[in-house]
Amino acid sequence: MLSRLSRRNRQEENIPQEGDLYARIEHGGRTFDLYYGYYEECDRQNPLVRPVPLYPDFLAHPQYDNEGYPFATEMQDACPYYVGNLKDDGCYACEHYRQLIDFIGICTCAVRRIETEE
Numbered sequence: 001m002l003s004r005l006s007r008r009n010r011q012e013e014n015i016p017q018e019g020d021l022y023a024r025i026e027h028g029g030r031t032f033d034l035y036y037g038y039y040e041e042c043d044r045q046n047p048l049v050r051p052v053p054l055y056p057d058f059l060a061h062p063q064y065d066n067e068g069y070p071f072a073t074e075m076q077d078a079c080p081y082y083v084g085n086l087k088d089d090g091c092y093a094c095e096h097y098r099q100l101i102d103f104i105g106i107c108t109c110a111v112r113r114i115e116t117e118e
């Protein structure tokens with residue numbers, strides 16, 4: 001009952017619900033739809049926690065643009081080809097990282113680029 005009331009209140013306040021579209025990202029021949037949701041089941045069960053935009057895990061599921069460069073997120077752990085002074089902070093602090101939109105970008109590292117047919 002509490003969760004039903006909570007959900008209704010959130011809808012009335014125009015607060016994003018789990019499964020709502022957050023953003024569509026188009027770059028280099030690829031399109032990603034980002035949805036609201038929860039990273040942890042315990043967050044879903046907590047009525048005080050709101051859904052957040054869910055970002056792709058490009059380490060687990062690599063994606064490449066049409067030039068063969070891999071997508072990355074700012075919060076992604078740095079790889080062995082990191083260039084910069086803040087390695088513990090992840091890709092966003094790497095000189096190879098180019099932000100596209102929001103927290104998603106492209107890794108321009110030549111070593112991580114793959115061959116494409118184009």
Ligand code: SF4
Nearest residue numbers: 078079091094107109
């Ligand atoms: S080289 Fe690319 S994947 Fe590696 S840390 Fe830099 S931006 Fe991230």
